[in-house]
Amino acid sequence: MNPHVGNEYTFPVTIAAAPKRVAVVGGGAAGMRAAIDLTDRGHHVTVFSAGPLGGGLRRAGEVLEDPNFQELSAHLQHEVGRRAVDVKQVTAGPEELEGYDSVFLASGLAPRPFTGRVADDAVPVVVADDLTPETLAGLEGPVVVVGAGLIGVRLGMLLTDRGVATTVLERGGRIMSDDDVIYDQLFFPEIVAESGVDIRQGHDVSAVTAEGVRAVVDGVETTVPAATVILAVGHEPDVPEWAASTRVPDVVIGGARKRGRAFDAIHDAFYSALTH
Ligand SMILES: Cc1cc2nc3c(=O)[nH]c(=O)nc-3n(C[C@H](O)[C@H](O)[C@H](O)COP(=O)(O)OP(=O)(O)OC[C@H]3O[C@@H](n4cnc5c(N)ncnc54)[C@H](O)[C@@H]3O)c2cc1C
Numbered sequence: 640m641n642p643h644v645g646n647e648y649t650f651p652v653t654i655a656a657a658p659k660r661v662a663v664v665g666g667g668a669a670g671m672r673a674a675i676d677l678t679d680r681g682h683h684v685t686v687f688s689a690g691p692l693g694g695g696l697r698r699a700g701e702v703l704e705d706p707n708f709q710e711l712s713a714h715l716q717h718e719v720g721r722r723a724v725d726v727k728q729v730t731a732g733p734e735e736l737e738g739y740d741s742v743f744l745a746s747g748l749a750p751r752p753f754t755g756r757v758a759d760d761a762v763p764v765v766v767a768d769d770l771t772p773e774t775l776a777g778l779e780g781p782v783v784v785v786g787a788g789l790i791g792v793r794l795g796m797l798l799t800d801r802g803v804a805t806t807v808l809e810r811g812g813r814i815m816s817d818d819d820v821i822y823d824q825l826f827f828p829e830i831v832a833e834s835g836v837d838i839r840q841g842h843d844v845s846a847v848t849a850e851g852v853r854a855v856v857d858g859v860e861t862t863v864p865a866a867t868v869i870l871a872v873g874h875e876p877d878v879p880e881w882a883a884s885t886r887v888p889d890v891v892i893g894g895a896r897k898r899g900r901a902f903d904a905i906h907d908a909f910y911s912a913l914t915h
Contacts, residue, residue, distance in 0.1 A: 667694020669893025791871035
């Protein structure tokens with residue numbers, strides 16, 4: 640996922656006419672890629688990262704045990720580390736961004752809120768993004784995952800593989816339809832079928848109760864038993880309030896601009912940095 644490959648002549652890295660002091664808010668895939676290419680162009684870059692570098696890429700690598708994500712995150716961290724990029728592990732707001740010539744917003748994606756009801760005595764509910772390898776390993780089954788997007792399906796496959804009884808419920812009639820990525824639609828259904836994960840489409844989840852998950856199927860209410868519920872109902876760009884009101888960033892990249900995959904975030908950052 641190196642955006643330079645094949646683009647060496649189409650998008651050469653040129654030194655910027657006027658080097659700037661650039662703040663990059665967010666140290667995920669997009670933030671790291673932008674920092675690398677902006678630095679190579681001669682800009683002086685500071686990355687503000689609320690947590691350790693890596694963002695969603697690192698979390699996905701850990702939780703889904705995905706070596707591709709782990710390696711990609713480690714590679715980008717290495718490339719940032721070997722350049723004169725100033726990395727500050729702080730949550731940036733208007734105060735931190737004073738004095739920069741330019742601000743790149745790479746604050747990523749936030750989980751979409753669950754619109755159903757969660758009863759007071761409901762079984763434990765966890766948002767997919769909040770999972771850690773430890774909490775995932777300690778989940779009590781049966782597990783119901785709400786949402787059969789990429790993350791819901793992958794969590795369902797992982798838990799099934801570990802012997803935890805898992806059902807993934809999807810409101811629509813298609814899995815992983817969220818981003819409509821063609822290769823997902825071509826290859827994933829076969830991999831998912833082979834994994835044996837129980838995915839039920841046409842289940843519009845309305846509530847989490849003490850018994851599990853309540854869903855409406857063909858107009859009829861049904862309960863799917865669960866000891867734990869994972870919410871994986873999608874993401875939306877996570878744009879901090881100040882970015883819309885106080886200091887408008889010059890450039891918005893990655894998930895903060897448009898919901899998408901790691902590939903999209905990296906390429907978005909690359910093209911934005913090359914033209915800045
Ligand atoms: C569990 C999970 C599984 C995934 N699976 C896949 C997959 O299989 N395939 C795929 O292509 N993509 C997958 N993704 C999505 C992929 O990780 C995202 O597309 C990509 O991480 C977006 O990159 P980004 O840099 O825009 O945002 P992020 O990676 O979200 O990084 C943004 C960072 O900015 C930080 N931040 C926010 N506000 C501030 C602030 N004010 N100051 C400082 N820091 C701030 C956040 O804490 C975060 O670390 C997955 C994501 C998750 C969470």
